[in-house]
Amino acid sequence: MAKIVILGAGISGHVAASHLRRKLSKQHEVVVVSPNSNYQWIPSNIWVGIGRMKAEQILFPLEPLYKKKNIGFKQAKAVSFHPEGDKEVTKPYVMVEYVKGEDKNTFEKVTYDFLINATGPKLAFDMTEGLEPGKNKAYSVCTYGHAEHAWHGLKELIEEVKKGKKAKILIGTGHAKSTCQGAAFEYILNVEQELRRHDVREMVEITWIANEYQLGDFGMDGMLLSYGSNIMRSNEMIEMIFEDRGINWIIGAAVNKIEDGLAHYETLDGEYKTETYDFAMLIPAFSGHGFKAYDKEDKDITEKLFKGFMIVDADYTPRPYEEWTVQDWPETYQNPSYKNIFAPGIAFAPPHAISKPRVSKNGTSISPAPPRTGMPSGITAKLVAENIVDIINGKKTLNHKGSMGNMGAACIASAGFGMTKGSGVSITTYPIVPDYVKYPDTQGRKLGKTFGEIGLAGHWLKLTLHYAFIYKAKMKPFWWLIPE
Amino acid sequence: MTQRISKTKRFIMMNPIIQFFKYIYLSIKILIVVAGGHGGTRKKV
Numbered sequence: 001m002a003k004i005v006i007l008g009a010g011i012s013g014h015v016a017a018s019h020l021r022r023k024l025s026k027q028h029e030v031v032v033v034s035p036n037s038n039y040q041w042i043p044s045n046i047w048v049g050i051g052r053m054k055a056e057q058i059l060f061p062l063e064p065l066y067k068k069k070n071i072g073f074k075q076a077k078a079v080s081f082h083p084e085g086d087k088e089v090t091k092p093y094v095m096v097e098y099v100k101g102e103d104k105n106t107f108e109k110v111t112y113d114f115l116i117n118a119t120g121p122k123l124a125f126d127m128t129e130g131l132e133p134g135k136n137k138a139y140s141v142c143t144y145g146h147a148e149h150a151w152h153g154l155k156e157l158i159e160e161v162k163k164g165k166k167a168k169i170l171i172g173t174g175h176a177k178s179t180c181q182g183a184a185f186e187y188i189l190n191v192e193q194e195l196r197r198h199d200v201r202e203m204v205e206i207t208w209i210a211n212e213y214q215l216g217d218f219g220m221d222g223m224l225l226s227y228g229s230n231i232m233r234s235n236e237m238i239e240m241i242f243e244d245r246g247i248n249w250i251i252g253a254a255v256n257k258i259e260d261g262l263a264h265y266e267t268l269d270g271e272y273k274t275e276t277y278d279f280a281m282l283i284p285a286f287s288g289h290g291f292k293a294y295d296k297e298d299k300d301i302t303e304k305l306f307k308g309f310m311i312v313d314a315d316y317t318p319r320p321y322e323e324w325t326v327q328d329w330p331e332t333y334q335n336p337s338y339k340n341i342f343a344p345g346i347a348f349a350p351p352h353a354i355s356k357p358r359v360s361k362n363g364t365s366i367s368p369a370p371p372r373t374g375m376p377s378g379i380t381a382k383l384v385a386e387n388i389v390d391i392i393n394g395k396k397t398l399n400h401k402g403s404m405g406n407m408g409a410a411c412i413a414s415a416g417f418g419m420t421k422g423s424g425v426s427i428t429t430y431p432i433v434p435d436y437v438k439y440p441d442t443q444g445r446k447l448g449k450t451f452g453e454i455g456l457a458g459h460w461l462k463l464t465l466h467y468a469f470i471y472k473a474k475m476k477p478f479w480w481l482i483p484e
Numbered sequence: 485m486t487q488r489i490s491k492t493k494r495f496i497m498m499n500p501i502i503q504f505f506k507y508i509y510l511s512i513k514i515l516i517v518v519a520g521g522h523g524g525t526r527k528k529v
Contacts, residue, residue: 020516150522244488379522401524407516420500424511428517435525449517454489457507461514483519 002028002392005094005112007078009034009062011042012345012381013118015484018475019385021071028392031072033110034230035099037061039473040144043374044466046186048147049281050194051155052417055144058466060474069475072216075100078119080108080294083307083338085452092340098208106194114388118381121286124175130258131174131284138174138258138280141187150281154191154291157279161200167278170263172209174282176254176315179219179369181210181351184283185238185406191281192245193416201246208242208249209275209282211366213358215239215249218411219368221355223429225445226451234427237452241415241425250275252358255282267376270361286346304335310343311335314351326350326405326435332398333384342384345377354433367407375409376402376432378484405433410450414461424458427451 006013020030023379038059047053076096091111098106117301123142125131133140133236139150161167164205171188189206194200208215216222216234216402222232242249252268263282273324288308295301306419312335315328328351335341345383350370358367383400390399408430415423436443442450472482489497496502 240488243486246486255490327525329525331526356492377516383522402522403525405525407522408520410514411517413512421498423497428514429518430517436528449520451511451513453506455506456503457510460503461510464511483515 002113003111004028004030004114004116004204004388005110005117006030006032006116007034007094008118008120009036010041010118010120010345010348010377012120012377013116013225014039014473015378015381016048016100016116016344016385017066017071018473018479019071019382020388022480023385023389024392026070029072030109031074032062032066033074033076033078033094033096034062035064035075035077037075037100039267041466041470041473043462045147046183046190046414047140047417049150049154049168049187050140050190050417051138051151058470059144060470061285065474074098074108074110074156076108078289078291081152081291081294082109082296083115083305084296085111086294086296093340103131114339114391115341116381116384117341117347119289119308120346122289122393124285124287127285127287128175128255128258128282131255131282136260137256137278137475138263138282140284141281142182142283152242153279154194158195158198158200161203162198166203166205168205168207168276169178169206170209170275170277170280170282172250172253172282173211173368174255174258175285175362176256176366177369178285179212179371180283180286181212181218181368182371182373182411182413184208184281185218186415188247188283188415189241189245189413189415189425190334191425192247193386193421197421207248207275208247209253209255209263210249210251211254213268213356213367213370213403213451215242215251217355217368219355219371220429220432222443223450224447225427225429225443226447227453231447234452241344241454252366254360254364258282266364266366268358268360268366288349292431305341306336307349309349310341310347311337311349312343314349316349316351319352321353321356326403326431326433326438328352329403329405331401331403332387333380334387334398342388344380344384367391372404373409373411375484376404376407379407382484401461403433405431408431412458412465414459414462416459419460420456422459423454423456424462426458426461
């Protein structure tokens with residue numbers, strides 16, 4: 001009889017919990033610990049942020065589903081890790097603090113046989129002065145709550161523009177090391193389309209601001225992709241889209257301070273500049289949660305578990321960017337010190353940047369952190385669940401592996417909502433982490449599997465994924481047939 | 485605004501009939517990339 005505790009109920013945590021419950025008999029216990037009571041399909045936040053979807057359409061409450069499926073649920077947040085237990089508790093445990101209900105603010109030692117850390121990133125708004133969702137007219141779409149808030153801000157601006165006001169919109173990244181450029185990219189194209197729909201596009205100047213060295217970097221060092229019968233670089237493709245939509249861009253920019261209607265930033269050239277805006281959506285930096293870990297003697301062993309995010313089976317040896325290899329990336333997401341702890345999705349510490357690190361003339365590091373989107377989060381969570389099931393069933397080795405250097409990903413970026421007027425930029429990339437040895441002539445990626453398409457079909461695809469993945473997350477009949 | 489996408493290309497991008505077939509094609513192609521498997525990158529010692 002084993003007890004598996006999963007921290008987090010985002011894409012990664014929920015996928016792991018669903019597969020574990022499906023594959024393990026009822027004598028084994030699966031417990032999810034999450035401060036959030038709802039599951040949210042994050043990729044659709046973009047549409048909440050332009051008012052084309054309600055938050056209720058992209059979320060559902062977790063507790064009733066978990067109760068029905070015999071998955072334990074504690075609405076609590078992890079506080080500290082005790083992988084050896086302590087003087088009183090011999091089993092490993094996680095200290096959690098309840099965030100709701102009668103037990104609010106009380107602590108519990110949740111023991112486990114296996115622990116899956118799927119806590120994702122901390123949205124580190126505090127790393128940029130003045131960047132706080134909704135404050136200073138700068139918003140976020142990182143959660144459904146933020147996205148709803150952003151829509152209210154955008155709606156107010158559209159009303160003002162309809163009355164004759166000329167406005168400036170700024171969308172992109174809000175920190176020198178932000179990642180998730182894809183979400184900002186989707187949002188800027190959707191906002192642009194909504195302004196056209198409201199017939200106010202000509203009154204609004206739209207600007208993209210990002211820490212990327214080139215457009216279309218997406219934290220993945222860009223890519224060479226096939227587009228129709230052509231082969232082009234992702235920066236050329238994104239440049240084409242932005243020019244066609246009349247969107248200006250500022251790149252290599254580290255936003256370091258936000259004031260009401262003012263975004264201060266530093267460029268790679270070392271210049272300090274300011275951009276004005278009437279509405280902004282800026283993705284913050286992502287960071288680890290700052291968890292602490294202790295051994296049974298209560299001695300701090302945080303460095304055995306965390307390096308910002310959780311340490312897994314990656315090669316973290318510091319090396320110059322040119323010397324890293326695809327083999328550095330983790331395959332099983334198992335912590336090397338405590339073999340019963342795993343960290344799939346965004347919770348694991350990446351061994352190095354994918355996008356080439358760049359430093360401004362003032363010494364500020366300005367380059368995107370590695371992205372880990374929904375698809376790899378789901379795939380890595382599933383393989384962790386499968387490995388745990390194997391161990392419980394007596395296997396000695398971890399047979400399920402999934403390196404981001406041997407995994408494809410699809411990014412269906414919405415470029416506008418609407419069954420007949422919508423659009424999407426569908427990009428697939430294989431592998432996610434470029435393998436320059438295997439694919440030396442195509443920038444580390446396989447061309448046939450790395451392609452881009454623009455058009456209405458992209459919107460339908462994104463909408464299909466929305467419904468399919470919510471169906472899957474609700475664990476409806478045959479949910480497991482839908483791939484991660 | 486600079487017109488970077490030709491009128492013909494734009495017609496193809498937004499024509500529901502053409503895009504329906506594109507949707508089927510893309511769904512299959514993406515499924516092949518995504519569900520086409522994954523694995524490790526290190527050689528077994």
